[in-house]
Amino acid sequence: MNKKQIENLLSQMTLDEKIDQLLQLAAAFYSDTAEEKTGPMSELELTQEAINNAGTTLGVSGAKEAKRVQDQYLKNNRLNIPLILMADIIHGFRTIFPIPLALGCSFDPTVAEAVASISALEASVSGLHVTFSPMVDLVRDPRWGRVLESTGEDSFLNATLAAAFVKGYQGDDLKNDLTKIAACVKHFAAYGAPIGGRDYNTVNMSERELRQNYLPGYKAAIDAGAKLVMTSFNLIDGIPATANRWLLRDVLRNEFGFKGVVISDWGAVKETIPHGVSATEKEAARLALVSGVDIEMMTSCYNHSLEELIKEGIISEELVDESVLRILTLKNDLGLFENPYRGANEERESETILSVDHRKAARDIAKRSIVLLKNNNILPLQANDKVAIVGPGASSNDVLGAWSWQGKQEESVSLADGAKKCSKNVVIGKEKFDYFEPSEKAIEEAISLAHQSEKVVLALGEPEWMSGEAASRSDIRLPKAQIGLFKAIKSVNQNVIVTTYNGRPLDLSDVDEAEAIIVAWFPGTEAGNALADVLWGSFNPSARLSMSFPESVGQVPIYYNVNNTGRPYESAPNEKYVSKYLDCSNYAKYPFGFGLSYTSYDYNNMELSQNRMNKDETILVSITVQNVGKMAGEETVQLYLQDIVAEVARPVKELKAFKKVWLEPSESKKVTFEIDEKLLRYVHSDKTARSDDGQFKVMIGGNSRDLLEKVFDYRN
Ligand code: GLC
Helix, strand or coil: CCHHHHHHHHHHCCHHHHHHHCEEEEHHHHCCCCCCCCCHHHHHCCCHHHHHHCCEEECCCCHHHHHHHHHHHHHHCCCCCCCEEEECCCCECCCECCCHHHHHCCCCHHHHHHHHHHHHHHHHHCCCCEECCCECCCCCCCCCHHHHHCCCCCHHHHHHHHHHHHHHHHCCCCCCCCCCCEEEEEEECCCCCEHHHCCCCCECCCHHHHHHHHCHHHHHHHHCCCCEEEECCCEECCEEHHHCHHHHHHHHHHHCCCCCEEECCCCCCCCHHHHCCCCCHHHHHHHHHHHCCCEEECCCHHHHHHHHHHHCCCCCHHHHHHHHHHHHHHHHHCCCCCCCCCCCCHHHHHHHCCCHHHHHHHHHHHHCCCEEEEECCCCCCCCCCCEEEECCCCCCCCCCCCCCCCCCHHHCCCHHHHHHCCCCCEEECCCCCCCCCCCHHHHHHHHHHHHCCCEEEEEEECCHHHCCCCCCCCCCECCHHHHHHHHHHHHHCCCEEEEEECCCCCECHHHCCCCEEEECCCCCCCHHHHHHHHHCCCCCCCCCCCCCECCCHHHCCCCCCCCCCCCCHHHCCCCCCCCCCCCCCCCCCECCCCCECCCCEEEEEEEECCCEEECCCCEEEEEEEEECCCCCEEEEEEEEEEECCCCCCCCCCEEEEEEEEEECCCCEEEEEEEECHHHHCEECCCCCEECCCEEEEEEEECCCCCEEEEEEEEEC
16 A cells, blocks of 8 residues: 555544554454453453454464464454554574574674574564564663673664664565564663663663663664664653653654654553553553554553543544554555465465574574683583583573573473584483472482593573563572582582573672683573584684673673773772772673684784874774684674763773674784774763764774774864
8 A cells, every 4th residue: 555545544444443553462362262351351441342453463473373363353344454463573483593692792793684584584474573673772780681682781782783683574675575574673762771680670871871872772773674663661761761752752753763663562551650650541641642652562541541532632633643654554564454464374384483494593693602701721522522411401491591482492402412412422410400409319410420521511500580571680690509519510520611501691700610611691492502512612602792791790780881980990909099899800700792712813913094083084993813723713803992082981992893704723814994983973961972073092802801902083
């Protein structure tokens, strides 16, 4: 349909039909099992008419079921307006990829695009039209459970990957490419900065900080064409994001130019009542609609109150029309009027879901997301090494992560399974090993196997439920029983390699004495194969941390791009009155951008093409990187800038670019970056982003700590 036809369709709709289009209901409302409409369903107190005509649904999946639900919906819809089927496809649909925090460690937008593309294909043939992804909330606090869903602490890396995710999900021709689905960027905005790292808690930051570090990820997704934006549960400067007219109209619509659909996060419209900015559902409905929320997910404030609000002249029907028009336009962009089933196809579904190619991609991407944090020359394992694999993660299939919806643990590969393919000299504990209270038998078996082996892979970490939504932790260490196990194993065998499955950066100080530490995150369906590939060296680890690992939770929030402060510790480390702790360092144990390889890389000959630059010029910064080890590998060369003196205090460094380079043993390559005026811009006190004259420090290295540096002058 064209714009005129959509407007004509809108003009035929009754007010009730229009209001129903603004409602999103979960799959249970469309279930064909005659289950009692209990729980949330009964709380919503909706008429059958409203349920029949709700404009969109979330959580339906499977080609056959999707078609059934669409058929049932169209049968009940007077104007033959199709239903949109949405769901959370965060890092894979049925083939599960590493959690986004791990994908961030790949430092590779092609990885994010590939994950999104395969996810879109599997979801589309299964009948889905929209995914509530990418989640681009910047996070500097590992206590927050949803850190797993983000790509970490840096706004440049977040923005780069956000655009790649959207491209992978939507492609270039969403209407006709039935292998693609629409992307919904979330959670707008700054949901990743709750005070205390406690989910749903207050977010408190200046507008300048919000614009400088937190908004770029959402903006990048919107500039890449994301069709929807989801509002967040939290406050923005005292006003819930879902009722925040400045955020949703002034910034999102007018500044960012977003023309797509805004959907509330689950219940967020009605939650303006407990937030204390609405007294009633009617007030909640008015606030959200006036602020610019088009779809209300899983509460019925709109459905119960909008007609009355219009009749009383409190809001105009045009506001409803504006939202309905955006929803009809989205349905049209998805081609649903012509083809309500879109990509749903049982035959294609069975061919593509969890295909060999998808598993291969999942294994390859998982390898590139696994971070080697420590290695006292004990890795890679050799085929003739006698290796014991013990601990809760050894045979675990709890490797998918908390947002893996259609992923099935039983379809995943455990470390034990992966290891057996790499070596015949592997012994694996038979006893089930609990994450928190392992049985005496399991512990004794682990110690005995460790005693009789040359090396021990001690697989530790978090179970899936310890991260994700509503899963914040105040203590980010490994569970006590696992620390005890580490000590017991270490006492019988010094050669301990710790691997972790984890949904957040952890305080790993308790296993600091390990000979090697590998962070596998939740690697997804191919977990065990990918981790074994890294352990036995068929893959040389190349991932770099997307988020700092603290020495202690007491340092949190801790991140690499800090301000210098007026009393920097570095300038007077022996002074009392400088910015420091009495009981731990100021620094991350493993900083942003850090990761080891089975080889090592030397950085030399840093050069600038010139030492001065004006607005229309660029400076070329080059560095020679050499592989000085025995194994070929991929290095991520990172470029950081510091604006030494500016109108506001600028961080001591900020990531501005990165390049991946493959190097054979002894091979050197010259890596060159181009600095232009855009890279020098920052948000000023007047909230606009622009560059200033002054001195800049440019730094290059393989992580955010060990860097070579030069200085140049910029004149506007
Ligand atoms: C959840 C999450 C959001 C998700 C939505 C639908 O509460 O906050 O990320 O997309 O509900 O499942």
